Each structure stands twice: as structure tokens, then as C-alpha cells.
Amino acid sequence: MELNVLIGEFFYIIIGIIFIICGIFALRDKELKTRIGTAVFWFLLAFTFIVGPHIPRWITGLCILVIAALTAMNQVRQPGNIDVPSKEFARKSADKIGNKIFIPAVSLALIAVVVAYVLAELKLSTNHAIGISAAIALAIAFIITKAPAKYAYKDGSRLMMNVGPVGILPQLLAALGALFTAAGVGTVIANGVASIIPDGSRFLGVAIYCIGMALFTIIMGNGFAAFSVITVGIGIPFVIMQGGNPIIVGALGLTAGYCGTLLTPMAANFNIMPAALLETKDKYAIIKSQAPFAAVLLVIHIFLMYFLAF
Amino acid sequence: MEVLKLIGVLVVILGFALKRDTIATVVVAGVVTGLVAGMTPMEILEVLGNSFITQRLATLFVLTLPIIGISERYGLKEKAVDFIGGIKGATTGKVLSIYQSIRAAAAAFSVRLGGHPQFVRPLINPMAQAAAVAKYGDLDEKTVDVIKGASAASENYGNFFAQNVFMGASGTLLIVSTMVEQGYTEVTALNVAMWSIPVAVISVLLGIAKNYLLDRKLAATLSEEKES
Numbered sequence: 159m160e161l162n163v164l165i166g167e168f169f170y171i172i173i174g175i176i177f178i179i180c181g182i183f184a185l186r187d188k189e190l191k192t193r194i195g196t197a198v199f200w201f202l203l204a205f206t207f208i209v210g211p212h213i214p215r216w217i218t219g220l221c222i223l224v225i226a227a228l229t230a231m232n233q234v235r236q237p238g239n240i241d242v243p244s245k246e247f248a249r250k251s252a253d254k255i256g257n258k259i260f261i262p263a264v265s266l267a268l269i270a271v272v273v274a275y276v277l278a279e280l281k282l283s284t285n286h287a288i289g290i291s292a293a294i295a296l297a298i299a300f301i302i303t304k305a306p307a308k309y310a311y312k313d314g315s316r317l318m319m320n321v322g323p324v325g326i327l328p329q330l331l332a333a334l335g336a337l338f339t340a341a342g343v344g345t346v347i348a349n350g351v352a353s354i355i356p357d358g359s360r361f362l363g364v365a366i367y368c369i370g371m372a373l374f375t376i377i378m379g380n381g382f383a384a385f386s387v388i389t390v391g392i393g394i395p396f397v398i399m400q401g402g403n404p405i406i407v408g409a410l411g412l413t414a415g416y417c418g419t420l421l422t423p424m425a426a427n428f429n430i431m432p433a434a435l436l437e438t439k440d441k442y443a444i445i446k447s448q449a450p451f452a453a454v455l456l457v458i459h460i461f462l463m464y465f466l467a468f
Numbered sequence: 469m470e471v472l473k474l475i476g477v478l479v480v481i482l483g484f485a486l487k488r489d490t491i492a493t494v495v496v497a498g499v500v501t502g503l504v505a506g507m508t509p510m511e512i513l514e515v516l517g518n519s520f521i522t523q524r525l526a527t528l529f530v531l532t533l534p535i536i537g538i539s540e541r542y543g544l545k546e547k548a549v550d551f552i553g554g555i556k557g558a559t560t561g562k563v564l565s566i567y568q569s570i571r572a573a574a575a576a577f578s579v580r581l582g583g584h585p586q587f588v589r590p591l592i593n594p595m596a597q598a599a600a601v602a603k604y605g606d607l608d609e610k611t612v613d614v615i616k617g618a619s620a621a622s623e624n625y626g627n628f629f630a631q632n633v634f635m636g637a638s639g640t641l642l643i644v645s646t647m648v649e650q651g652y653t654e655v656t657a658l659n660v661a662m663w664s665i666p667v668a669v670i671s672v673l674l675g676i677a678k679n680y681l682l683d684r685k686l687a688a689t690l691s692e693e694k695e696s
Contacts, residue, residue, distance in 0.1 A: 166525075173530045210521045218521055219513030222495060230492035243541035252543025252550070259547050260579065262535050267578040270635045274658040284658045285525050285644070288636040292531040299535050303542040313537025318530060323491050328642035329526035330494045336519035336649045337498040337512070338476060341505030346473050378484035382642055383494070387477055389646055404652040408643040409632065409663040416628040420621075424485060428624050432584035436593055436616040439609055447617030448624065451678055455629075458670060466666070 162283050167211065169289035174207035179315040187237035195233025199225055203326065222330070229323045240316050255302060262299035269294050328382055335386040347391030355396060363396030364464045371411055372418035372456050379424025381415035388415075402467040410467070414459040420452040421445060476501030523645040525657075529638045536580060548574075548581040549591060560599045560615055560686060561679035564622040567592050568675040571626025576633035576668060582623055593619040604690035611690065618682055622675060629671035632664035640664065 181200030184193050202221045210218045228234055252259060270291035274284040296310060318325065338344060355362045370392050374384035393411050398404050419425045422445075429444045440446070476497040483493025495516075502512035536544075555566055571582045581587070596619050600607055607615075632640045635657040647655035 169528065169531060170524050173524075173527060176530055176533070206517075206520065207524060207527075210517070215517035215521065216510060216513035218517030219515070220517070222516055222520055223499075223513075226489075226492040226495035230489045232489075248541065248543040248546050250543075251541075252546035255542060255547075257547060257551075259539060259542055259544050262539050263544065263579040264577045266532055266535055266636070267576070267634050271658065271661075274635065274656075278658070284656045285528065288528045288657065289531050292535060292636075295532075295535045296538075299538045303538055305538050305542065309538050309541060310534045313541055314530075314534035317533040317537045321533075325530070325638075326527055327490055327494070328638050329520060329523050329645065330491060331642065332523040332526055332645035332649050333516055333519040334476075334480075334494050334498045335646050336523075337502055337515050339650065340515050341473055341476070341501045341507065342470075343473050343476060343501060343505075346470050347477075349470075374481070377481055380484050380490070382639070383480055383484055383490075385642060386646055387480060390650065391477075394650060398652070404647050405655050405659045406663050408647050408655060409660050410667065412632065412639055412643055413629055413664070413667045419628060420624060428584075428627075429620075432588060432620045432623070433616075435584055435589050436620060438613050438616045440613050440617075443613045443617035444620040444624075447614070447621040451621070451625065451674060455667075455671060455674060458674075459667070462666060462670075466663075 165286050165289075166283065169286065170207045172289070174204040176311070176314050176318055177201070177204035177207065179311050180319050183239060183315060183319065184237045187239040189239070190235060190237050192233045192235050193237070195228050195231070196235055196237065199228045199234045199323065222333075225323075225326075234323050236319050236322065240319060241312055242316070243313075251303070258302050261302055262295050265298050266291055266295035331382055331386040335390050338387070338390050344390040344394065348395035351392055351396060358400065360397070360400050360402070360468060361464055363392075363400055364402070364467070365460050367392045367397050367407075367411060368414040368456060368460045368463060371415035372421070372452075375415040375418030376422040376424065379419075379422055379426070381412060381419050384415045384418070385412050397463070397467065402463070406467040407463060410459055410463045414456060414463075417452045417456040417459065420448040472504050473501060475504055519649055523649060525648075526638065526641040526645040528641055529636050532578060532636050536578075544579070545581060545586060548579075549587070552587070552591060553595075555595070558599060559603070559683050560596045560618075561681075561683035563592070563596045563599050564618055564682070565676045565679045568622040568626040568679075569672050571623065572630035572668060572672050575627060575630040578634040578636060582627060584620060584623055588619050588623045592623065600686060600690075604686065607690070611686070614682075618679070622679070625671055625675045630664075630668040633661055633668050635661045637661075 177200045181197040184196035187193055202225055206218045206221050270287045273290045274287035277284045370388045371384055374388050375381045378384055397407050423430050433441050433444050479497035574581045596615050631637045640657055640660050643660050644655050644657050
């Protein structure tokens with residue numbers, strides 16, 4: 159195996175191990191009614207990450223079907239036996255460590271950028287930068303907090319279980335995009351949109367892509383899902399294939415979708431639940447506050463993409 | 469019937485809109501689309517499995533969880549609350565602008581501080597309300613709602629538009645894996661993160677402008693009680 163692949167697989171194995179630990183936590187929780195389903199979910203996921211590349215691909219496809227069936231039947235839940243840090247302990251150690259507690263997380267981001275540039279020089283994939291900087295930042299975290307080593311896997315798997323199955327959504331959506339492309343969905347949408355857009359109008363292409371992102375996000379309540387559908391159907395044929403830079407189009411496309419997130423009650427955990435939490439009289443108080451901001455920022459996205467991507 | 473191929477898009481829209489299980493929705497949409505397009509079940513499993521494996525990079529964010537988890541255990545959130553709670557003598561708009569700026573900067577550096585239950589309810593909204601009460605006396609119900617809405621909004625702005633500046637953010641990784649899957653291999657986490665900076669900066673400036681207008685509106689609609 160070439161070095162690039164080897165490094166990548168190494169990090170995917172570590173992620174797989176975190177999944178396995180999540181599964182073990184689930185198995186050990188005798189109180190958890192769905193412990194078997196939850197454990198199978200994490201073990202299958204670990205299997206696809208560690209063994210997946212070395213076996214026929216349809217096996218991984220089959221694992222995904224089982225994973226989806228488990229989540230559909232609500233068999234994947236958070237175990238109750240997780241070692242949740244106590245508020246008192248966090249307070250005490252915050253007073254002791256002080257602002258230095260920000261250093262591990264901040265260095266995670268800064269080191270990632272530096273490592274990415276070094277990797278590019280070495281002609282290696284810059285995507286390894288996240289894993290390498292995570293390893294360095296973890297060492298820094300241990301030095302600053304003097305935490306016992308066990309918390310690396312305990313807290314890592316704790317947060318993973320907090321995130322839950324939704325954590326694999328971006329990866330699954332990218333896979334959906336691939337299926338859409340293989341089935342020719344993008345072409346169908348593109349043909350439909352082509353009847354509206356005059357031939358070769360870059361500005362209209364950009365405008366329809368950004369507005370489409372926002373609109374689909376409003377309907378679905380999820381910018382990630384909108385991104386995989388609208389980028390394949392509109393972004394690529396009408397912006398990128400006309401010469402738009404895919405990096406800039408992608409970066410701005412997703413945040414154009416987030417303008418839609420600000421406008422929709424479908425994004426309940428951002429717009430509706432917090433209103434209940436704040437006990438507003440008007441349950442749409444947050445959306446009303448955000449609407450002008452969202453509209454202005456969406457227009458800014460259209461012009462930014464038009465001027466930066468071409 | 470070419471249009472039939474769009475059934476997968478319809479499944480995604482309905483599944484998310486009706487709040488069905490997200491993972492199952494996406495997988496069903498993929499399988500249905502493949503079947504309608506005339507792919508065999510085996511071909512569908514192959515494509516699904518293959519792209520799931522090549523796009524594992526979208527899940528690289530998991531590697532950052534141990535650092536965040538340990539930092540939280542040792543008081544990251546508590547320290548952030550101290551820091552923001554230390555803002556004194558600001559107007560309602562300024563409190564919100566400062567919070568959004570800190571929230572955005574933190575998100576860009578992978579520090580996931582913030583959240584409606586952890587920050588907005590116990591800290592930001594009370595601070596924003598208190599700033600208005602100090603200046604104008606008791607507030608009517610409508611004004612209280614406006615400030616609550618703006619407090620929650622500043623959390624959302626700071627959260628959404630700056631997070632992709634971090635290379636390991638799941639949004640950034642989604643963009644990379646979607647583009648690479650479609651054949652644009654020049655798209656990397658580093659350059660997507662870099663090109664996410666303009667919108668992050670603009671969103672903060674726009675938030676500050678909005679909060680400035682909020683202060684003006686409060687001043688115009690509420691009498692300066694202390695002076696009368």
C-alpha cells in the first residue's frame with residue numbers, strides 16, 4: 159500500500175476503535191433495553207471502517223442497510239452507564255487550570271493548518287492533517303490537564319455516543335450523492351433547470367444554486383441533506399461546469415443553505431426548541447429576529463460566489 | 469420516464485420534513501433511486517458500499533472528540549462562562565455582538581462553546597435583558613420577546629457561519645467528500661476551510677450591524693426612564 163493510503167487507513171482504524179468502545183459501553187449497560195441493537199450498530203460501523211476497504215464492496219453496502227434498519231426501528235440509543243464528568247469537578251479544575259484550558263482545542267485547529275501545509279509540501283493528502291493535529295493536541299491536553307490516560311478513549315467515546323448515529327450523516331449523504339449521480343438524478347434536475355436558465359448565464363446559475371440551497375434547507379430543515387442533492391443537480395452543471403471553482407462553490411454553497419436554516423421551523427433544535435427554552439410568548443420570535451439577516455446574507459452569498467468563483 | 473428518477477429526492481425531502489429517522493431516510497432514498505434507474509440490488513450495494521468507504525473522510529471529525537471531551541471534563545465550558553460573564557456595562561446590542569464574535573471565533577478554532585441550553589438561556593439572554601433594564605427600566609412583553617429572539621439568533625449566527633473555518637468540521641468534510649466523489653479531487657479540507665473565512669467574517673459584521681440597529685430601536689421605542 160502506498161504511504162498516503164496507509165496513513166489514511168491508520169486513522170480510520172482509530173475511528174473504528176472508538177466505535178468499538180461505544181459498542182462495548184452499550185453491551186455492558188444492562189439497563190439499556192436496546193443494548194444489542196446499539197452494540198451491533200457501533201460494531202458494524204467499526205467493521206466498515208476497519209475491514210471495509212479489504213473486502214468486496216457490497217458487504218459494506220449490506221452493513222449500511224442493517225445500520226439503517228436499526229436506526230429506523232429506534233434500536234440505537236445512548237447507554238446510561240457513561241462516565242459523565244461532574245459539574246463540581248469541572249468547576250474546580252477550571253479555577254485551577256484557568257484560561258490554559260482553551261489551549262488544547264485552539265492548538266487542534268492551528269496545528270491542523272500548519273500540518274496541512276507541510277503535508278502538501280510532502281505531496282501527501284492534506285486530509286491527514288486533522289488526525290495528526292488531533293494526536294498532538296491530545297498530548298497537549300494531557301500535559302495541561304494532567305488527566306489520566308483512560309479519559310482519551312472514555313471522553314472520546316462519550317462524545318461519540320452523544321452525537322450518536324447522526325454523526326455518520328455527512329458520510330452517508332456523500333454516498334447518496336454518488337448513487338444519485340450513478341442513477342442520473344443530477345442530469346434530470348439539470349435538464350429541468352436548463353429550461354429556466356438562458357444558455358450560459360453564470361449569474362443566474364449562481365443565483366439559482368444559492369437560492370435552491372436555501373429553499374431545500376427550509377423544506378428539509380437540514381443544510382447537509384440539501385447540499386448533496388442541490389450541488390449534484392444544480393451546483394455542478396450550472397456553476398462549476400461553467401468554470402466556477404469547485405472549492406469556492408462548495409464552501410459558499412453550504413453556508414448559503416445555512417441562510418435557509420435560519421428561516422425554518424423545521425430546524426427545530428435551532429429555532430423552535432430554544433424559543434421554548436427562553437419562554438418566548440411568540441414561538442417564532444427567533445425566526446422573526448433572524449429573517450432580515452438571513453435574506454441579506456443570502457444575497458451576499460450570490461454576489462460573493464459570482465465574483466470569487468469565476 | 470426520466471422524472472421518476474427524482475423519487476429519491478422526494479424521499480429525502482419528505483423524510484426530513486416529516487422528521488423520520490435521518491439515516492434510514494437517506495439509505496431508502498438511495499436504494500429507491502437505484503431501483504428506479506434500473507440498477508440491480510447488487511449494483512446498488514456495490515455503489516453504496518464503495519462510496520461509503522471512499523468517503524470515510526467525512527467522519528474524520530471523530531478524531532477530535534477525545535480532545536474536546538477531556539477539555540470539557542476539565543472545565544472548558546465553565547471557563548468560557550466566566551469569560552463571557554465578565555463583560556460589563558455594555559448595551560443589549562453590544563452584549564450580543566460580543567457574544568456572537570466570541571462564539572464565531574471559537575467555532576473557527578474548533579472550540580465548540582455555546583449552545584442554547586448552556587449559554588443563551590442561563591447567560592446571554594439574562595445579560596442582554598439586564599442591559600436594557602438598566603437603561604430603560606421595566607420592559608414590556610414584546611420587547612422582552614425581541615431581545616430573547618435576538619439572543620438566540622446571535623448564538624445561531626456565531627455557530628453556523630464560522631464552523632467551516634475549522635478543517636475538521638463536519639460541514640467542511642461534507643463539502644470535500646461530496647466534491648471528491650463527483651470527481652473534483654482538488655477540493656481539500658484546507659482550501660475549503662480557507663474559503664469559508666469570507667462568509668465567517670461577513671456574518672460577524674452583519675450581526676454587529678443588526679445589533680446596532682436593535683440598540684437604536686430600543687432607544688427609539690423605550691423612554692429613557694432614568695432621565696425622566
